[in-house]
Amino acid sequence: MSMGKKIQHKVETAEGAAKKAFGKATGNAHLEAEGSQEQAKGNAKQMGDKLKDAGKKIKNAFKH
Numbered sequence: 001m002s003m004g005k006k007i008q009h010k011v012e013t014a015e016g017a018a019k020k021a022f023g024k025a026t027g028n029a030h031l032e033a034e035g036s037q038e039q040a041k042g043n044a045k046q047m048g049d050k051l052k053d054a055g056k057k058i059k060n061a062f063k064h
Helices: 003-026 029-063
Strands: none
Touching: 003 029
16 A cells, blocks of 8 residues: 555544534534544544554465
């Protein structure tokens, strides 16, 4: 996984968290829900990145 994609996924998670917090602070339930959704999406992408990296490490361990 490229470093650029990893950073992009972390930014997506952070943006979602910020939007969620702003929605909660202003009482905007729609914005809060949208932020939660974006944050979860970013977290899922980060988990996928970690699984891909772990798979590569396992693959490389059996090569040697």
